[in-house]
Amino acid sequence: MTRKWKPILSTLSAGIILLSQICEAHAAAKFTQDPKCGSTKGCYTDCAQSCTFEVAWEDKGTAVTFTIRYDLESKTDVWAAIGISQDMKMGSDNVVECHYESGTVRAMRSQNTGKMNIAAEQTGFQQTQGSVADGVLTCGFDIQKSAINLDADSYLFFANGPIFPKQINGKSMHSHIPKISPSMVDFQSAQVIGGTAIQLLIKVHGLLMISAWIAFASIGVVLARYYKPMWAERKLLGEKVWFQIHRTLMILTLLFVISAFVVIFVHAEGWSQFSDDEEYKKAHPYLGVIVTALTFINPLMALFRPHPDDQYRFVFNWAHWFVGTVARILAVITIFIGVTLSEAGAPEYVIYILAAYVAYQLFIELVMEFHECCVVRANTGKGTAYEMKNISDPGSETPAAVNRGRKFKNVMIGLHTVVIAGFTVAILVSVA
DSSP: OHHHHHHHHHHHHHHHHHHHHHTSOOOOOOBOOOTTBTTTBEEEEOOSSSBSEEEEEEEOSSEEEEEEEEEOTTOOSEEEEEEEESSSSSSSEEEEEEEEETTEEEEEEEEEETTEEEEOOOTTEEEEEEEEETTEEEEEEEEETTTSOOSSOBEEEEEEEEBOTTSTTOBOOOSSOOEEOSSOBOTTSOOEEOSOOOOHHHHHHHHHHHIIIIIIIHHHHHHHHHOTTTTTTOEETTEEHHHHHHHHHHHHHHHHHHHHHHHHHHHHTSOOOOOOSSGGGGGHHHHHHHHHHHHHHHHHHHHTOOOTTSTTHHHHHHHHHHHHHHHHHHHHHHHHHHHHSGGGTOOTTHHHHHHHHHHHHHHHHHHHHHIIIIIIHHHHSSOSSOOSSOOSOGGGSOHHHHHTTHHHHHHHHHHHHHHHHHHHHHHHHHHO
């Protein structure tokens, strides 16, 4: 057992370190909401008791005055920007960006074209203020309605990112997925808007992945490893019960993962990556591709597996186990990262539900391993779990081995199914 788990221990250790970074608390914000929000000014903000960003506007007749405030979190050489769009996607959008560089705040117009950002004419635009005090960037500007149609309701974006002064065009991609107002903004009103738009395809992507790995895979792998000799005398659609259930659950896992993969590519309109202050978040799209590839490879190997009596069957056994285990570990890490992304819109407490799930899954598999090694084998001389070296048909164990602990195993698989269903529903509801 020790040798079997050894190839995965380094991956688990790296995952634990990564998850500890995700769970670290973020520094508190440094400013409070403008008291004029909701009276003379409209505001889009994340302010509750404190704020990390605020975009305020005030209609002046022929122009609208905007003020951006952003918590720098001790960073220098950064930019913060607003986008004004008729939809919730980056496209042909008007942008105003504020650069804090070498101690100076400078505002300018730019334009989004597809996924690129380019310079724009500065006509109809004037910077009115720019300062940094107590770690908070303040940037004000007037936009003439003749330059941008601010009489029309629009979605308001807020984004920020680093600047690399020594590079040509040193402005980097946004550090976090941009905030998007959940509804269109009336720039003639003094409304206060909070939160960010729910993007349906992102939610669907997350829900599919959670269902695949938290629900289906968690039960399917336990059945395959510990329940092969169970219900040996029964058949389900002409096959052994454990095999039919395992195969069904893993096919569902594959279908849900592929569907989630397609959905997110449709949403992003191709490959997408982002720069982020928190390095681990950059890994999400890459890990997602790796997990999808491994999920596809494993059942493909199963289609071409050797006969149980083949002398090379053990090679398939090890490969099937290794690929599946790595896929599960990476999938859970990817889900942990995914729920922390701002575009996911998931509450912070989901991290703790996921951590509880991981602890439970490890516990249940350790309990089953202990039962195999210290109970069944102690009484019968061999276990009923998946044998990596033994190439015999798992249904050929002695009656004593099959019957040993039958009641315990029936109770455990029932309990496991109920607990996993509970975790799945809790995570799905929280994320949705």
